Structure formats: C-alpha cells, structure tokens
Amino acid sequence: MEDRDGFQEFVRARLMSLSRVAYLLAGDHNAAEDLVQSTLMKVALRWHQVREAADPDAYVRRILYNERISAWRRRGRGAEVLTDTPPERPSTVDEAEAVARRLMLRRALARLTARQRATIVLRFFEDLSPAEAAEVLGCSVNAVKSQTHHAVGRLRALAPELAELLERSTEVPR
Amino acid sequence: MSDLRELLSDVAEQARRYDVTDRAVRAARRRARARRYAPVAALAVVALVVGGVWIPLASTRTGDSMVAGPVPWLPEVVAAPAQAPPVLGANQRVGLGSLLYRVRGRPDTILLAQNGRQYTIPDAGDPVALALSPDGRWLLLDVDHRLLMQDLRDGGRRELSTTVPDRISWRWSSDGRWLVLAPALAETTAPAGDHTLRLIDLTAGGPVWSRTLPPGTFVLGVSGSGEIFTVYLGTEPDAPRTGVESLGVLHPSRAARTLPLRRIAGVLRPGEQLNVTPGQVLVDGSHAIMRTWIAQAVGDVTAVSADDVLVVDTGSGAAQRRIELPDPVLRAAPRGRPADPVTDARDLLVTAPEGVLLLHHRLDGTVDLELMDRETGELRLATRRADDRIEDLRPRGYAS
Numbered sequence: 001m002e003d004r005d006g007f008q009e010f011v012r013a014r015l016m017s018l019s020r021v022a023y024l025l026a027g028d029h030n031a032a033e034d035l036v037q038s039t040l041m042k043v044a045l046r047w048h049q050v051r052e053a054a055d056p057d058a059y060v061r062r063i064l065y066n067e068r069i070s071a072w073r074r075r076g077r078g079a080e081v082l083t084d085t086p087p088e089r090p091s092t093v094d095e096a097e098a099v100a101r102r103l104m105l106r107r108a109l110a111r112l113t114a115r116q117r118a119t120i121v122l123r124f125f126e127d128l129s130p131a132e133a134a135e136v137l138g139c140s141v142n143a144v145k146s147q148t149h150h151a152v153g154r155l156r157a158l159a160p161e162l163a164e165l166l167e168r169s170t171e172v173p174r
Numbered sequence: 175m176s177d178l179r180e181l182l183s184d185v186a187e188q189a190r191r192y193d194v195t196d197r198a199v200r201a202a203r204r205r206a207r208a209r210r211y212a213p214v215a216a217l218a219v220v221a222l223v224v225g226g227v228w229i230p231l232a233s234t235r236t237g238d239s240m241v242a243g244p245v246p247w248l249p250e251v252v253a254a255p256a257q258a259p260p261v262l263g264a265n266q267r268v269g270l271g272s273l274l275y276r277v278r279g280r281p282d283t284i285l286l287a288q289n290g291r292q293y294t295i296p297d298a299g300d301p302v303a304l305a306l307s308p309d310g311r312w313l314l315l316d317v318d319h320r321l322l323m324q325d326l327r328d329g330g331r332r333e334l335s336t337t338v339p340d341r342i343s344w345r346w347s348s349d350g351r352w353l354v355l356a357p358a359l360a361e362t363t364a365p366a367g368d369h370t371l372r373l374i375d376l377t378a379g380g381p382v383w384s385r386t387l388p389p390g391t392f393v394l395g396v397s398g399s400g401e402i403f404t405v406y407l408g409t410e411p412d413a414p415r416t417g418v419e420s421l422g423v424l425h426p427s428r429a430a431r432t433l434p435l436r437r438i439a440g441v442l443r444p445g446e447q448l449n450v451t452p453g454q455v456l457v458d459g460s461h462a463i464m465r466t467w468i469a470q471a472v473g474d475v476t477a478v479s480a481d482d483v484l485v486v487d488t489g490s491g492a493a494q495r496r497i498e499l500p501d502p503v504l505r506a507a508p509r510g511r512p513a514d515p516v517t518d519a520r521d522l523l524v525t526a527p528e529g530v531l532l533l534h535h536r537l538d539g540t541v542d543l544e545l546m547d548r549e550t551g552e553l554r555l556a557t558r559r560a561d562d563r564i565e566d567l568r569p570r571g572y573a574s
Binding site: 008015016020022041044045070098121168 | 177178179181183184185187188190191192193194195198199201202205206279281302409
C-alpha cells in the first residue's frame with residue numbers, strides 16, 4: 001500500500017473514537033471489532049482518495065456507517081436473543097442506576113433497524129445536524145428527520161423508563 | 175437524569191480500542207490482489223475450456239471439504255482456504271452450492287460448491303450473499319439493496335424486487351419450490367416499516383403473490399403447497415404472550431385461516447413452555463417443527479432455553495410426536511463479560527431431505543452442524559469446523 005505510514009498515523013489518531021462509534025452501532029465487542037476492521041480495510045483500499053478528500057474524517061465516517069448497515073442486512077438473527085442477560089455488578093446505588101440505564105439503552109438500541117440506530121448515533125452522539133447526517137447516510141434531510149422521529153419514538157416505546165430523558169434530548173431540534 | 179448524549183457516551187465508554195489496523199491492511203492487500211488477478215483468472219479459464227483441457231484449481235479446494243459425512247452434499251469438515259478463493263463472477267456457473275460461511279476477521283462470504291470448489295463473494299458495494307436455496311441451485315444476493323437470485327448451474331440472474339426493507343427475512347419451502355420474502359423482526363414491529371410479504375415460485379421464475387401484513391406479524395415458514403405460516407408478535411416488546419398463540423395461515427388462492435396451538439399445550443410437561451418465535455420454528459413439508467422451552471437458573475439470572483422438538487401437523491395443529499434432545503447445559507458467563515450464559519444447546523437451522531440440521535453450540539465454544547433423524551431423533555455429526563475462525567455457517571435452505 002502506498003504511504004502506509006501516513007495511513008497508520010491517520011488511523012492511530014482516530015482509532016479510539018472509531019471504536020466507540022463502532023461499539024454503539026454494533027452493540028458488542030466482537031461485532032464492533034469486525035466493523036472497525038472492515039472499515040479500515042476499505043479505508044486502506046481507498047487511502048489515496050481518503051487522503052485527498054476535503055474532509056477525510058467525513059469520508060471514513062461514511063464508510064463506517066454504510067459498513068454497519070450492510071453487515072446488519074447480512075446477519076438476520078442478532079436481535080432475537082431469548083435468554084436473559086446477566087446483570088453487570090454495580091457497587092453503589094448511583095452506579096446501579098447508571099448500569100441499569102445503560103443496559104436499557106443497549107437493549108432498546110438493539111431492537112432498532114440499522115438506519116434508525118445509525119441516525120440516533122449520528123444525531124445524538126456525534127451531534128451532527130440533519131444535513132450532515134444525511135450526507136453520511138446518503139439520503140435526504142427529510143429522510144433523516146423522519147428516521148430520527150421514528151427512532152426516538154421506538155426507543156420511547158422500547159424503554160419507557162428513558163422517556164423523560166428522550167423528551168429532554170429531543171426538545172430542541174437542530 | 176442525564177441526557178441521551180451523555181447516556182450514549184456512557185455506553186460508548188464500554189468500547190475497547192479495537193486495534194485491528196494490521197489485519198485490515200493485510201485484508202486490503204488480499205482484496206487488491208484478488209481484484210487485480212480476477213480478469214486474468216477468468217481469461218485463463220476461458221483458454222482452458224476452449225482448449226478442451228480442465229485443470230482443477232487446487233488452491234481453491236480444501237482437502238477435508240471433499241469428504242462428505244451423513245449429508246452427501248455437505249462436507250465433513252469446513253476449512254478456511256489458505257488463499258482467498260477467486261471472486262464469484264456475475265454470470266459464473268459453479269454447479270450446485272452446499273454452504274456459505276465466513277472467516278472471522280475477513281469481511282467477505284465464501285461459497286462452498288458441492289464439487290469442493292470455493293468462491294469469494296465480496297462485501298458491501300458488491301453483491302452480499304444471503305443464502306442458498308434448499309436444492310443448492312439458487313444463490314440469494316443483495317446487490318445495492320436489490321434482491322437477486324443467481325442460478326449457480328447456468329449463471330443467470332433474476333431480480334426479485336427493486337426495494338427491500340433494511341432488514342429482510344426469507345423462508346424457503348423444504349422442497350425448494352417457494353421462497354417467501356418478508357420484513358425481519360425489527361422492521362415488522364416498526365409501525366412505519368415496510369410490511370410487504372412476497373411469495374415467489376422458483377419454478378415459474380417470479381413473484382406470484384404479495385400482500386401487506388399487519389404490523390407485528392412475522393412469517394415463520396412456507397409449506398410445499400405454498401401455505402405461509404405467520405405469528406402475531408405485537409408491536410410492543412413486552413406484549414403479554416401465552417406461548418400458544420394461534421398461527422395465521424395464508425395462501426395465494428385459499429381463504430386465510432388460523433391454526434390454533436392450544437392442543438399442543440396438553441403435551442407440554444411441567445415447567446415447559448411453547449414459544450413460537452422467529453428462528454425457532456421450521457416448516458417441513460406438511461409439518462411444523464417446534465421447540466419446547468425450559469427455564470434454568472444460572473447464577474443470578476433465569477435463562478429460558480430451547481429443549482425438545484415437537485413435530486406438529488400443520489392441518490390440525492396437533493403434536494404428532496416429541497423428539498427428545500439432550501437437555502441444554504448452561505453455565506454463567508465468565509466474570510466481567512456482560513454476555514449470555516455459556517450454553518451447550520442446539521438451534522434448529524434447516525430441513526433437508528436427509529433430516530433436520532441443527533447448530534450445536536458446545537460449552538467450549540465450538541459449533542457443529544448436526545443431523546437429526548426425523549423419526550428417531552438420532553443425532554449425527556454432519557459438518558464440523560476445522561477451527562474457530564470459521565463462522566456463520568449457512569447450509570442450503572438457510573433462512574433468516
């Protein structure tokens with residue numbers, strides 16, 4: 001690969017943030033690791049275009065999100081787990097509440113479609129505007145707004161305990 | 175309470191640093207090589223055929239994969255090829271397919287043909303391989319969000335639909351005549367999702383019937399006579415369920431009917447439940463194969479796992495016989511792993527002429543394909559993985 005050092009340096013500076021987004025999108029460590037790897041493989045294959053792009057981070061982000069949506073479509077059985085999940089073991093009451101909220105959110109996110117989940121992560125974790133999110137997902141701004149509306153509504157239905165938090169988070173649309 | 179961004183950040187903090195840069199670079203090199211040499215390989219094959227000479231491409235075969243077990247069309251062992259197999263061409267003839275699988279860390283799917291040859295089906299942006307038909311003739315592909323079938327015998331392609339939901343499910347009849355396309359679970363329960371069901375006659379070559387399903391309705395399977403079995407799961411995740419809800423039965427030329435499962439409740443043993451859920455029911459000719467479920471305490475949680483098999487008549491809804499499988503064995507996950515309990519258990523996978531194929535998950539993490547005799551319930555090892563890099567085994571007739 002041409003300019004391998006440049007590629008390595010680029011990835012090193014962004015690996016942790018890519019890993020975090022991958023984990024949010026994929027929901028578990030193995031799938032997140034696979035997602036990071038397939039994304040980086042595509043970045044390596046197109047390194048020349050990525051390096052020359054006006055916004056290389058946006059380019060990589062597009063690859064990451066599209067990889068996740070494609071992987072989701074390939075694998076059908078992921079969300080239909082029927083066994084209970086052993087709880088994480090909190091040490092204090094506050095921590096217990098935080099753990100419970102995290103679990104609720106993870107479970108609810110796992111029931112969203114790939115695009116809905118990607119929309120939630122882009123809008124509320126990466127803090128992108130609808131226009132920016134639309135560019136990443138390759139769809140219209142209206143489609144992002146409608147996906148956001150459906151995704152938040154679905155989260156509210158799946159995790160009623162988070163309703164108040166969701167209300168507050170979506171009060172002021174950008 | 176913190177806002178959604180903070181909570182998402184909390185979840186994101188659980189991520190590790192997935193340092194797979196070197197693996198990604200190696201995979202990119204392999205991919206670039208495959209792309210570079212694919213036209214050369216195609217020309218070489220043409221030259222050999224024109225010259226009347228056939229030389230087996232040894233590097234694309236794995237020796238073990240040529241030895242069949244109790245299922246003649248499946249290899250006894252699936253082993254990852256030493257080199258990436260050649261890319262499957264858009265109109266390539268390869269004979270009948272046996273199995274799709276993936277190698278951990280590689281993004282592509284590999285098609286193993288019945289003659290032992292293997293082919294790479296590239297990842298997103300190119301065709302995404304979904305499944306093989308029960309007779310091994312058709313490969314179901316997603317090409318840029320369009321569903322296509324490639325005839326592996328003559329290389330021809332047919333388009334099945336121009337738009338598909340984000341997550342789609344498909345079911346084959348066990349004789350390979352019918353294919354049903356329907357929304358997957360997440361799409362089914364989304365009120366605004368695409369709820370279209372399409373029935374495709376593979377002998378006639380196209381869709382013969384479609385209809386819109388009510389939200390919350392999931393397709394379980396299709397019989398050889400074209401009857402489509404559905405279950406209403408509701409649109410809310412916590413909707414109360416008895417486990418013996420009636421099934422819906424749809425047919426292109428007959429009135430819809432319901433198939434009550436109340437009579438099955440009588441054959442359940444104390445502590446057992448019936449749980450008609452996606453992936454846990456197979457339609458096998460004029461029978462449905464269902465699982466009984468048992469609850470077991472594992473550490474601090476109670477896990478509900480599939481246990482025995484019930485063979486149910488799809489005309490009357492009566493359980494005709496029970497096939498006793500070994501009880502599932504569960505152990506708490508190792509400390510620090512917020513995962514499901516470690517399980518020795520079997521999942522229904524597909525029906526085949528030779529019997530029912532199950533996926534056997536063992537406590538040590540290995541996963542095998544087992545063949546269950548329809549009458550006696552005898553279990554035999556059908557296909558094992560050469561190592562744990564082999565994953566996502568999808569034999570003929572795989573549904574999702």
